Amino acid sequence: MPSWVVDRAATGGPRIPANVLTYVKAVRETSETLEGTLPADYRDDSNWPAEPETITYESPPVLTRKDDVWERCTTSEAELLMSALDQAPAKLRGMWSDNPYISHSHDQFSTLRSAIVTVLGGDTAAEDRADELLAESEVL
Structure with missing residues (x-):
């Protein structure tokens, strides 16, 4: 495996x-x-037992390390995002603080991306910047 x-x-x-x-x-x-x-x-x-005839593995998940998000931010972006995080509901704050990675397949990923877009201005440039901040990390 x-x-x-x-x-x-x-x-x-x-x-x-x-x-x-x-x-x-x-x-x-x-x-x-x-x-x-x-x-x-x-x-x-x-x-020995017979090996399974077929094994279907899903593709590896797309993950973003949260420390990469902060490193990719400018100082002002980090301040805006931290302020928004402080205002977020407890469940989302807990999910953010308790996990070292952001999984792009998680059902809350689009909510997170939308929140970042909103915080950064809500326009096309903000969408592009959110995608840069949330880009896949090299996961060791």
Whole structure:
């Protein structure tokens, strides 16, 4: 399983496919059983559960690190955004403060983008600037 699948699931991204989780559980159970009674060749595939025939992974999520948003802001933009954040409902403030990333697939992403556009002037230039501030980050 690619490490990014595990990493994104651990950070609140899309889940690991169910058939993969079932397979991983079966491999662990088989391993525990084989430890008690080692076969002549534990590497023989007949000792292990069959891999899923197909695994469909979703594309990796598009994420923006929040520290990137602040670094991309001018000082005046940061002041405007912080002031707006202070005025936001508690749920949105909590979501902002508790998560290191902004997921572009989250149902609140468009609300966040719209709020940034409004704070920055509500015009086409503000929309372009919001897109720059919320651009995908390199996620390690």
